Amino acid sequence: MRWKIALILFLILSFNTTRALAQQKEGKIESVCIQCHSQLGGKFAEPVEQWNKSIHKEMGNNCEGCHGGDATDMGRAMTTEAGFRGKPKLLEIPDFCGKCHIGVKENYSKSVHGITASKTGAPNCVTCHGKHDIKKASLELINEKNCTRCHTYDKPQKIKQALASTDKEIARLSALIKDVKGSSIDTKRVEEKLFAARNAIHQVTHVLSVNRINAMKATTDKELSSVDESLKAIEKEIAKRKRIAIGASLFCFFTAGVIILYRKIFLKPENWFKV
Numbered sequence: 001m002r003w004k005i006a007l008i009l010f011l012i013l014s015f016n017t018t019r020a021l022a023q024q025k026e027g028k029i030e031s032v033c034i035q036c037h038s039q040l041g042g043k044f045a046e047p048v049e050q051w052n053k054s055i056h057k058e059m060g061n062n063c064e065g066c067h068g069g070d071a072t073d074m075g076r077a078m079t080t081e082a083g084f085r086g087k088p089k090l091l092e093i094p095d096f097c098g099k100c101h102i103g104v105k106e107n108y109s110k111s112v113h114g115i116t117a118s119k120t121g122a123p124n125c126v127t128c129h130g131k132h133d134i135k136k137a138s139l140e141l142i143n144e145k146n147c148t149r150c151h152t153y154d155k156p157q158k159i160k161q162a163l164a165s166t167d168k169e170i171a172r173l174s175a176l177i178k179d180v181k182g183s184s185i186d187t188k189r190v191e192e193k194l195f196a197a198r199n200a201i202h203q204v205t206h207v208l209s210v211n212r213i214n215a216m217k218a219t220t221d222k223e224l225s226s227v228d229e230s231l232k233a234i235e236k237e238i239a240k241r242k243r244i245a246i247g248a249s250l251f252c253f254f255t256a257g258v259i260i261l262y263r264k265i266f267l268k269p270e271n272w273f274k275v
């Protein structure tokens with residue numbers, strides 16, 4: 001009987017070891033945070049379910065990216081020596097997220113929300129974005145339901161309107177770049193310029209100042225029209241190259257025709273296709 005148990009144990013162990021080695025090789029060994037928390041149930045498992053649907057999972061910001069700790073070792077996982085920080089207090093949240101989103105945190109800290117948060121309960125990162133189910137952000141987050149929980153909607157609406165037209169232009173230019181990207185002309189420089197302009201305007205959203213946003217909008221719109229000019233020049237160049245290519249192939253057809261005609265008229269049939 002004993003040897004049977006020993007054999008089964010041996011088989012299970014070797015199966016697990018092979019699986020772990022294979023996972024390690026593929027670089028996707030599951031973190032111990034997720035292994036343990038998904039079995040805990042209730043409010044301790046919920047973060048795993050929510051994080052699974054988040055942009056952070058998609059981009060590789062795992063539990064330990066935010067909470068610290070050692071995701072490779074069950075015993076050490078939540079110890080202070082492994083840098084575990086646990087759950088942040090309400091007023092610590094901007095620094096907690098700002099570790100990675102440095103520019104956003106700086107701008108948030110300058111905003112009415114950031115300045116008054118400790119006294120007024122104004123929103124922090126998590127109030128607007130959620131904590132574990134964080135999605136790609138867009139102006140849709142500024143809406144009547146989200147923003148009228150604490151005050152009127154007139155200022156939020158102004159901010160949204162100011163940003164919306166610039167966002168629309170950014171989307172149009174991105175689509176144009178996609179269209180010309182396959183061509184032989186290098187689009188890297190315009191892409192970088194558009195990306196920088198996009199980030200500059202989106203950085204100031206968190207300042208919540210209509211004046212600051214409008215000032216940045218003026219600069220950004222100038223950058224965008226320069227991107228537009230560059231793209232128009234690229235489109236022109238592509239059209240020119242197309243015309244040259246068509247011209248060249250027409251010329252080839254014509255020359256070939258002339259040669260064949262010449263051979264048919266002046267050579268004997270058995271020599272028509274000899275080079």
Ligand code: HEC
Nearest residue numbers: 032033036037063064067068069070071074077078086087
């Ligand atoms: C062996 C099981 C186990 C592992 C592994 C584990 N946890 Fe936990 N975790 C728990 C339990 C149980 C609690 C609730 C009791 C407590 O706070 O100690 C908890 C609580 C937490 C809390 C809330 C703490 C608070 O201040 O309320 C956070 C955040 C957390 N874990 C994150 C992590 C992260 C990140 C990892 C991986 C680096 C991890 N856990 C690994 C079992 C585990």
Ligand code: HEC
Nearest residue numbers: 033037043044047048051056061062063066087088126131
């Ligand atoms: C983007 C950063 C971020 C990531 C990634 C993240 N958390 Fe959290 N987590 C937070 C914040 C912020 C809080 C505290 C929110 C609050 O107080 O409302 C929190 C709270 C918790 C709590 C306490 C819940 C409670 O209600 O007391 C647990 C447990 C937890 N996280 C576990 C995890 C686990 C497990 C993972 C990985 C699957 C994870 N977290 C990934 C930011 C994060």
Ligand code: HEC
Nearest residue numbers: 055059061065066096097099100125126129134135136137
């Ligand atoms: C360990 C680094 C890290 C921490 C800490 C972190 N994030 Fe992120 N976050 C990322 C990365 C990486 C991305 C994906 C790249 C990007 O879009 O910036 C991302 C993306 C985001 C996005 C989507 C951005 C977009 O392009 O629309 C939001 C919103 C966000 N994080 C909010 C938060 C909030 C709120 C917290 C705190 C609860 C937080 N992050 C903590 C690394 C982090």
Ligand code: HEC
Nearest residue numbers: 094097101105108123124125128137138139141142202205
């Ligand atoms: C009042 C609500 C609100 C608060 C508070 C807030 N955000 Fe945002 N956040 C937004 C909105 C709306 C957008 C989308 C508009 C934009 O990107 O300009 C956004 C966009 C983002 C982005 C994407 C930026 C980009 O370049 O696309 C990140 C990252 C982010 N927020 C992180 C944070 C962090 C970290 C904090 C806390 C320090 C925070 N947010 C606080 C509303 C908020």
Ligand code: HEC
Nearest residue numbers: 112116120121122123141142146147149150151155156208
């Ligand atoms: C949890 C409460 C809360 C939520 C939710 C909230 N705010 Fe606020 N907001 C405040 C507080 C508190 C102030 C400080 C000034 C005040 O009392 O009006 C403020 C002020 C502002 C101001 C400055 C007003 C001024 O007179 O200069 C703007 C702009 C603003 N919020 C935008 C937003 C936007 C956009 C949203 C939604 C994405 C939002 N807020 C959601 C609490 C909130």
